[in-house]
Amino acid sequence: MRLLGIETSCDDTAAAVVMDGRIAESNVLASQDEFHREYGGVVPEIASRKHVETLNAVIEAALARANRTFDDIDGVAVTCGPGLAGSLVVGVAAAQGLAYARDLPAFAINHLHGHLFANYLTDPDEPDRALPQTPFVCLVVSGGHTDLIEVQEPGRHRVIGRTLDDAAGEAYDKVARLLGLGFPGGPLLDALARDGDPRAFRFPRALMDDSTFDFSFSGLKTSVRYHLDANPEDAQTRAADVAASFQAAVVDVLCAKTLRAARALGVRTIALAGGVSANSMLRSQLRRLGEAEGLRVLVPPLAYCTDNAAMIACAAYYRGDLARVSPDELRADPNFAW
Ligand SMILES: Nc1ncnc2c1ncn2[C@@H]1O[C@H](COP(=O)(O)OP(=O)(O)OP(=O)(O)O)[C@@H](O)[C@H]1O
Ligand SMILES: [Mg+2]
Structure with missing residues (x-):
């Protein structure tokens, strides 16, 4: 067909x-x-x-x-x-x-x-690219959504977690704007972060306790804004470190929750989807952590x-x-x- x-x-x-x-x-x-x-x-x-x-x-x-x-x-x-x-x-x-x-x-x-x-x-x-085997957990992470989905079979799924405020892509775009990177912000911030130290600043990772699969990114974005308000020179001299530290906070949360969902549901495959799944650090970190737990990690071709x-x-x-x-x-x- x-x-x-x-x-x-x-x-x-x-x-x-x-x-x-x-x-x-x-x-x-x-x-x-x-x-x-x-x-x-x-x-x-x-x-x-x-x-x-x-x-x-x-x-x-x-x-x-x-x-x-x-x-x-x-x-x-x-x-x-x-x-x-x-x-x-x-x-x-x-x-x-x-x-x-x-x-x-x-x-x-x-x-x-x-x-x-x-x-x-x-x-x-x-x-020969492998087809996803159900059941699997899919993290759909885009400009308007950050949803964790349990896929029972193709066409049958349920939302097990979602963002309570900003989507991850929205947070990328807002922080990119704070750093004066231009539009669209996500890919530009991703590129800048490659030259920065992800441990330079410790930005918050929200809702990391075991009680929920929901996400929250608005506090992280605000924390970056407060940091730049207090240290305006960092937007110029340490922009790559700010970008990398922000990105590390987002990716840590996305990976931790996706892996925890896989463990809780007992599934052996996790998948990524949506615009932010083009992010280089998210792709590599989820692959590395997932494979270390013996999971199959699926990431769509970039296009x-x-x-x-x-x-x-x-x-x-x-x-x-x-x-x-x-x-x-x-x-x-x-x-x-x-
Ligand atoms: N390499 C990247 N790193 C981080 N974010 C990225 C990257 N590439 C794209 N994005 C982000 O992905 C988002 C766009 O994704 P997508 O096109 O799926 O969103 P959308 O269609 O606007 O929203 P939705 O799918 O929720 O309706 C933007 O927020 C953009 O900044
Ligand atoms: Mg979309």
Whole structure:
């Protein structure tokens, strides 16, 4: 089954062609970073209008790169939420039009399911990449979410922990702004932290006791702000140390909770998903600590960590009838919950 995926939940315009929920024949993404940079964050109105301008060309490019036409497509999968209302409706309207015009089945996909299912994808040149074996624990860590998920089987899962305030990616972006790093902050902070000492400053690690799988990152962000208020020269002279110490606090908490969840549930596989799973320290530390406990640690290829449409087509394949709707039932749902 070959599905066309469409993703426009935030500021990336994306389309992809995915075979059997596994092989991304194409994965095309038009970034809007250059249009939001001067504002230091995503401007919803601009995001929506840029999706309108770009989406048709992105879909055509996804078909062309896969060397396919609409005649080869068996269904259309689109992100219905969560996300920005004005962004979601653009993708949903396009999917609706295509499903009607080509008489194709439509799949209404939750963006977070997409992130999780990114672990099932592989590239055409890496066909032997291992598939996740259920049950497993997945840490979905992105710009808007930090959720620990117990996956009982593909398409059946439950949230066992979530952030009580800021998402980890949001904390990265806010601390990057405090350090004057620009937009988008997460990858820039990640790069800067490589030159810093993660033990230079001791920033707080919240909710580390055994009583909860929930997270909290707003105190950490505030602690970095207080540090920089008290030592303004550190934003220039010791920015790499601040970045590395902040990152160490985030990654310590994310790894500790994910490993503790695996122990508590008795599962042997843990997986990462979402934009922050592109983070170099998180990828390496979770791998190292997980493998030391004899766990299988799955980390999606980088292109499938941040927002993309291949993960949406993949989720549709695995969710099947749970996600299948008639085209007129497709609706943007900015608060679409797990
Ligand atoms: N290398 C990295 N290190 C740390 N954070 C990163 C890295 N790369 C991306 N991020 C962060 O990931 C986030 C973007 O991820 P993603 O695109 O999945 O989020 P989103 O789609 O906006 O939110 P959500 O998926 O929760 O709706 C941003 O906060 C960004 O700073
Ligand atoms: Mg996302």
